[in-house]
Amino acid sequence: MIDSPVQKRQDKQPSKRVAIQIEGLNKWFDQFHVLKDVSMDVMENEIIVVCGPSGSGKSTFIRCINRLETYQEGEISIFDHRLGNDKNSAVLIRENIGMLFQSFNLFPHLTVLKNCTLGPIWLRKIPEKQAIEKSMALLERVGVADLASKYPGQISGGQQQRVAIARSLAMAPRIMLFDEPTSALDPEMIKEVLDVMIDLAESGMTMMCVTHEMQFAHQVADRVVFMSDGEIVEIGPPEQVLKNPEWDRTSQFLKHILSHA
Amino acid sequence: MTETQRPATELKKFVPRPSRPPVVVTYGVTGWLRKHLFGGFWDTMLTVAVFSLLYVLLKPFLDWALFKAVWEASTRRECLDLSPDGACWAGVIRWFNNLIYGRYPNALQWRVNLGFAFGLLWLVPLALKPVKHKIIIGIMAVVLYPFLADYIFLGGDRSTLHGMFACLALGYLALTYINIALVYAGKRQLSLYLEPLLERVSMKYADLLSQLLCLMALSVLIGMALHDVQLTHVPIDRWGGLFLTIIISGFAIVMALPIGILLALGRRSEMPVIRWFSIATIELVRSVPMITVLFMSVTMMPLFFPNTIDLNKLAQVILAVCIFAGAYMAETVRGGLQSIPIGQFDAAKSVGLGYWHTMFLIILPQALKAMIPNIVTSFISMFKDTTLVSIIGLFDIMLMARNISIDKNWYGLHSEPLVAISVLFFFICYGMSQYSQYLEKKLKTDR
Missing domain, CATH: 1.10.3720.10 (MetI-like)
Structure with missing residues (x-):
């Protein structure tokens, strides 16, 4: 499947600006060492795909970036601002980072539209009418505008995930984190979500995706990170990491994932 | 093998068939009885047994409470003379007023009714669909209504402040109802008519100010209208x-x-x-x-x-x-x-x-x-x-x-x-x- 040549966008200019800088990140759950000296830079507009076996710490890694998880050692900076436990960091994360989850996590008691307008109205203090207009435009963009008045429990998983994308975009983030956004979906729905993600990637969003969709990695990723046992084993362009891995662990993992794809 | 290699154009086109309305099963009353109560020999026996048991158990109670009960009498002795083993509801009926109002003076019980009527009036907008900001109405009910109710129930000489709060409560209630009437009549809320005037004072708070102004105006009006009303004091132990x-x-x-x-x-x-x-x-x-x-x-x-x-x-x-x-x-x-x-x-x-x-x-x-x-x-x-x-x-x-x-x-x-x-x-x-x-x-x- 991956052998088929994929059209990759050619016009992309590599940015010189660092969006996310991670240095010496260490995290323990009690005695368990989840992240071991993880360091990497993510450039602006760059698309990073993080893959690896379960329990390799990839979810924990990207959850650290918007401080859904705390870490005991190391530093993370967003656009040269070091994140800490202070109010400024919270605002910085809120203004810059959006996140998608495996289980969508829409707010079930609010309609699709209200899910999207909640942040803009309460946090950015945008007038309700304006927020609705903007959210409707975003829902249009992800192709679910006709579901605006439904509740999350009434729509399919793929639709929910696309609403979740619109909800994140409503806060106008510059960085989007994806934590296995398609793992809970069936193949037809995976495609509808991936299409939106590809569209996002092409619009110049900085993205970090934990995903097992190797096709997606090939098509849009600038770099692929392979993690195992809390460490970054390999990092590089998809052609290199996914085709000619340097390490045995990577090639072993890829063999498994390809035999199932 | 040839099946799988057929080109896409030759595939049969799948069109989902239209949905059918769901099957409805109806029996009618006799059908229902037959199905649920007399489905077979044992079902019938069980039904008969249960109903006889119910009859045996309930009969004495129903006799006492309804069939042999006395509804009109002036003393318990009279009740017992009329029907020795029936309930004497006459006593409860005589005391009914006291059960509801306690020892609140009879002539003043309309105040209790009035107080609760205001409470109900306050709750009605919460059930109406076109009413907006129900949460504010609810909070105002919690904050203001107790003053009003207390004023009506207790009566007597109260501090001016207390009276003001009671008027404020009435004013808010009136404002809510005026707004509801205006919305139903297809007009705008009362405060919106004032808003353009206040926008010169402060753009940001014009909305809030105009609403407050309406509330104040109504409350003062009500306060002036009710200025001379004197309520007799009813102490709490009554x-x-x-x-x-x-x-x-x-x-x-x-x-x-x-x-x-x-x-x-x-x-x-x-x-x-x-x-x-x-x-x-x-x-x-x-x-x-x-x-x-x-x-x-x-x-x-x-x-x-x-x-x-x-x-x-x-x-x-x-x-x-x-x-x-x-x-x-x-x-x-x-x-x-x-x-x-x-x-x-x-x-x-x-x-x-x-x-x-x-x-x-x-x-x-x-x-x-x-x-x-x-x-x-x-x-x-x-x-x-x-x-x-x-x-x-x-x-x-x-x-x-x-x-x-x-x-x-x-x-x-x-x-x-x-x-x-x-x-x-x-x-x-x-x-x-x-x-x-x-x-x-x-x-x-x-x-």
Whole structure:
């Protein structure tokens, strides 16, 4: 499947600006060492795909970036601002980072539209009418505008995930984190979500995706990170990491994932 | 092999067939009886057995309560002479007024009705669809209505401030209804007509200012109109009956949720002082019988307050009952909070919501919705538990009922008043439970 040549966008200019800088990140759950000296830079507009076996710490890694998880050692900076436990960091994360989850996590008691307008109205203090207009435009963009008045429990998983994308975009983030956004979906729905993600990637969003969709990695990723046992084993362009891995662990993992794809 | 290699154009095109309306099964009454009660030999036997048992069990009660009951008499002796083994409802009927209003003077009972009528009027807009900002109307009801009700129920010479609050309450009620009328008539809210004028003063607060101005104007008008009205003082120890029960349990029910929510959030807080305070309050209050809390409220609470504050028995009891109800509610709310998946917190945080936004916009609405059955159960039990205040000598419906049996005309009439109260309570509590089921259906968003 991956052998088929994929059209990759050619016009992309590599940015010189660092969006996310991670240095010496260490995290323990009690005695368990989840992240071991993880360091990497993510450039602006760059698309990073993080893959690896379960329990390799990839979810924990990207959850650290918007401080859904705390870490005991190391530093993370967003656009040269070091994140800490202070109010400024919270605002910085809120203004810059959006996140998608495996289980969508829409707010079930609010309609699709209200899910999207909640942040803009309460946090950015945008007038309700304006927020609705903007959210409707975003829902249009992800192709679910006709579901605006439904509740999350009434729509399919793929639709929910696309609403979740619109909800994140409503806060106008510059960085989007994806934590296995398609793992809970069936193949037809995976495609509808991936299409939106590809569209996002092409619009110049900085993205970090934990995903097992190797096709997606090939098509849009600038770099692929392979993690195992809390460490970054390999990092590089998809052609290199996914085709000619340097390490045995990577090639072993890829063999498994390809035999199932 | 050839099957799979067929080019796409030659594939058969799948078109889903149109849906059919669902099959409806109807039997009619006889059909239903036959299917459910007389389906076979054993079914028939069982039906007959159950119905005979019901007859045997219920017959004596129905005889006593209905067929042999006396509805008209002037003393219990007369009742017994008419029908020695029937219920004597005449006594309950004679005392009915007292069961409802306690010892509130007969000539002034319209004030009680008026007070409750205002309360109901306040609740009506909450059930109407086109009304906006219901939460504000609700909060205003909690904040302002007690002043109005207190003013009407108690009467007598009250401070100017108190009178002003009562007028403010009436003004707000009037404003709400004027707005509703305007909205139904297709016009704009009253305050919106003033807004353009005030935009010159302050653009940002024009909306708020104009609403406040409307409220003030109406309140002052009402205040001037009612300036000369004098209400006779009815001391609190004349309040009683269902009237008193509703006041006490009303406070308990209204205050339980806010207190409960704060205590529940406190118990989950990461700040040790707040957490330990909440745990101590909840555990202490929950582990003590309600009766002791009531006794303590009357005997010990005055020790904690400075002499200058004049407490009355009712206020003390209400305070105690509110804390008691809040502590119980706290655990119910905490159960609801724990039922919310961690992903909701993650999502709220990733949208950028802080603690209070997350709690009040995302978590609590879901938690409270999930907890409606439990919350209403504790409301119902609070309503029933408040009858315990009869023990410390408040003449609530329970004490009034027991007083019937020491009235010289109805001496020894114990059972009938209790049965009558049970029926009354059943209707009120069943009403609450039905409302909760309606609420659950209305708030259901998953299908």
